[in-house]
Amino acid sequence: MDQERNEAPKSDGSESLLTVIIAFAMNVLIAVAKSAAAVLTGSASMVAEAVHSWADSGNEVFLLIAERRGGLGRDRAHPFGHGRETYIWSMFAAFGLFAVGAAVSVMHGITSLRDPEPDANYLVGYIVLAISFVLEGVSFLQSVRQAHAGGRRLSMHPLRFVSRTSNSTLRAVFFEDAAALTGLLIAAAGMALHEITGNAVYDAVGSILVGLLLGVIAIFLIQRNSQFLLGQPAMPVTRGTMLRFLLEHPDIDRVTYLHVEYVGPVQYYLVAAVDIRGDMREHDVAVLLRRIEAEIEQQDIIVEAVLTLSTADEPSLQR
Incomplete structure (x- = not known):
């Protein structure tokens, strides 16, 4: 990213x-x-x-x-x-x-x-x-x-x-x-x-x-x-880079929704629906999502990141 x-x-x-x-x-x-x-x-x-x-x-x-x-x-x-x-x-x-x-x-x-x-x-x-x-x-x-x-x-x-x-x-x-x-x-x-x-x-x-x-x-x-x-939605190149970052994350299997918009000059608010790898308990999934959000927010261009779970029938976004 x-x-x-x-x-x-x-x-x-x-x-x-x-x-x-x-x-x-x-x-x-x-x-x-x-x-x-x-x-x-x-x-x-x-x-x-x-x-x-x-x-x-x-x-x-x-x-x-x-x-x-x-x-x-x-x-x-x-x-x-x-x-x-x-x-x-x-x-x-x-x-x-x-x-x-x-x-x-x-x-x-x-x-x-x-x-x-x-x-x-x-x-x-x-x-x-x-x-x-x-x-x-x-x-x-x-x-x-x-x-x-x-x-x-x-x-x-x-x-x-x-x-x-x-x-x-x-x-x-x-x-x-x-x-x-x-x-x-x-x-x-x-x-x-x-x-x-x-x-x-x-x-x-x-x-x-x-x-x-x-x-x-x-x-x-x-x-x-x-x-x-x-x-204002982020530029396509920006959205593509963030999608690639999520898809390459070791704990994420699929990304079915991604919205990235500006909240200031080169500052973004990111919302995504992801499918977590494996079959974890609800509590563990919640903890993992919060950890991934914190990792994303370590990037100084991301002001806020919100992740939610995908459903099984939602198609995966392509890079």
């Missing part, structure tokens, strides 16, 4: 925290620069980008809390630990991205369509966008590196890995940074078309497009976090 740590080794906890800290620091710097540029240029796209960066900065605070709270261990009030808190705080971050980043950007763009901004200092805007692109790229490369490492361990494409991983903070930073880089290109195009044509509509449309992009990303993140909160 050791290979199941491949989704996110223990070192990835600190790596995820580092990813969020880098993203937070970069977003604060970028938000200040964009806000100053928005005042100087009057660009609707730049205003949308400034709002986007401030929203991202606030979201990183939620993600930092998610990392802190989700790492708390089990206690009497929380027998499965606090892992699902990661998805609660990540959900707050996604709602913030939607309400602040997406909604405000779209509304500002619509307002700018009605009352176009005059020409302004485009050079300042381009410089700030270029600097922001470099800083956002630094943050994005950190999350890309982590996604590549996780995907390589599970033989998955990095984009597929980051979409399916139970590490909600990595997913949030990855997609928010990707949206930020795309948004910068949209803002630059809107400003350039405004400058070339003298028509402020392009700049306003750029703001709306940035808002719609953030809305799509936010909805995706909200959906994924809600799936993990409701009970």
Whole structure:
């Protein structure tokens, strides 16, 4: 079962925290620069980008809390630990991205369509966008590196890995940074078309497009976090590894039922129906089941394991 740590080794906890800290620091710097540029240029796209960066900065605070709270261990009030808190705080971050980043950007763009901004200092805007692109790229490369490492361990494409991983903070930073880089290109195009044509509509449309992009990303993140909160089954490779572990156990003859679901980032709740080898007394079977459960829970990725007995007519699961 050791290979199941491949989704996110223990070192990835600190790596995820580092990813969020880098993203937070970069977003604060970028938000200040964009806000100053928005005042100087009057660009609707730049205003949308400034709002986007401030929203991202606030979201990183939620993600930092998610990392802190989700790492708390089990206690009497929380027998499965606090892992699902990661998805609660990540959900707050996604709602913030939607309400602040997406909604405000779209509304500002619509307002700018009605009352176009005059020409302004485009050079300042381009410089700030270029600097922001470099800083956002630094943050994005950190999350890309982590996604590549996780995907390589599970033989998955990095984009597929980051979409399916139970590490909600990595997913949030990855997609928010990707949206930020795309948004910068949209803002630059809107400003350039405004400058070339003298028509402020392009700049306003750029703001709306940035808002719609953030809305799509936010909805995706909200959906994924809600799936993990409701009970996301483990990846097939994870379930297969745990089934193989049970079938290879010297005291287990058959496994007829197996359910594995996430209760936090790379933390699982396992329920299985097994057929014990031999013909033991009821008391001895109960003791053996508890012992096997304890063996399974020694794996740091298993928060809770519950085993019950199979009936004779139930078909055995295959590896």
